[in-house]
Amino acid sequence: MLTANDISKIFGGLVAVDDVSFTIAPRSIVSIIGPNGAGKTTFFNMLTGLYKPSVGRIVFEGRDITGRRPDIITSLGVARTFQNIRLFATMSAVENVMVGQHARMKAGLFGSILRTPAVRREEREVRERAREMLEYVGLAADEFEQIAANLSYGDQRRVEIARALASEPTLLLLDEPTAGMNPNESAQLTEFMQRLRDERDLTILLIEHDMKVVMGVSERITVLDHGEKIAEGKPEEIRHDERVVEAYLGKSTE
Known part of the structure; x- marks a missing residue:
C-alpha cells in the first residue's frame, strides 16, 4: 500500500x-x-x-x-492525528469532524458564499455523517455539540480520530x-x-x-x-x- x-x-x-x-x-x-x-x-x-x-x-x-x-x-x-491534539478548541465536537470532510465536499467557493440549496443540503449531510462518526468512535451523544476545549482528554482524542476518519x-x-x-x-x-x-x-x-x-x-x-x-x-x-x-x-x- x-x-x-x-x-x-x-x-x-x-x-x-x-x-x-x-x-x-x-x-x-x-x-x-x-x-x-x-x-x-x-x-x-x-x-x-x-x-x-x-x-x-x-x-x-x-x-x-x-x-x-x-x-x-x-x-x-491518507489521514493522520498528531502527538499534541490539534482540535479547534472553540468549535464543537461535531464541527471539528465536519472540517475533516472538507476534502470530500463538492461545494465550491461561490456556492458556499451564495448558500445555494445544494450547498445547504450538502452541509446537512456532512453534519449527519459527522455525528455518525462521533458515535462510531464512542463519544456520548450529549457531547456532540460541546465545545472541544470542554471535553476530557480521552474524548478529545476520540474527536480527533473521528475527524481523521471523516476524510474517508x-x-x-x-x-x-x-x-x-x-x-x-x-x-x-x-x-x-x-x-x-x-x-x-x-x-x-x-x-x-x-x-x-x-x-x-x-x-x-x-x-x-x-x-x-x-x-x-x-x-x-x-x-x-x-x-x-x-x-x-x-x-x-x-
Whole structure:
C-alpha cells in the first residue's frame, strides 16, 4: 500500500531521519517505536507531506507522493492525528469532524458564499455523517455539540480520530494516540483500532510509547533510533532483539 524508499530528512547539519526504507501492507496494523528524538514524528511528517524528504521516494497505492502537499495526500486517502491534539478548541465536537470532510465536499467557493440549496443540503449531510462518526468512535451523544476545549482528554482524542476518519482514508496514521489516557482508555483504543481494520478495511500505522498497546495490536513493528532503522519484525522478534532492548525497551515488556 505504502512504500518509503531510502528516505532521509536533514535540517541544516542535523540528520533527523537517515536512509529509512519502510513498507506497509493493506489491512495491517504496524507500529513505529523508538526513544524520544528517534525521528518517528519526522518520519510521519514526510509520509503526510508536512516535510519533503531530503532524499528518497514515497509511493502510496502506486502514486509517487514525495513532497506533495498535505491536502493532496489527504485527498488520495491518507489521514493522520498528531502527538499534541490539534482540535479547534472553540468549535464543537461535531464541527471539528465536519472540517475533516472538507476534502470530500463538492461545494465550491461561490456556492458556499451564495448558500445555494445544494450547498445547504450538502452541509446537512456532512453534519449527519459527522455525528455518525462521533458515535462510531464512542463519544456520548450529549457531547456532540460541546465545545472541544470542554471535553476530557480521552474524548478529545476520540474527536480527533473521528475527524481523521471523516476524510474517508484507506491509511490512518496515529501519532501517540494513547498519550494521556488511563489504562482502561488505552485498552479501549486498542480494541477500536482492531475494529477499524476489520470493519472498515483500514490500514493503520501508529507511533506509540505504551508497549502493552504496541505488543497487543501490532502485526509488525519498526524500530528507529537516532533517525536510523535498527530493527523490524513481529512483536516477539522485537521483544527479544538485543539492539532494541539496549536502545529502548529495557525491561518494560517483561
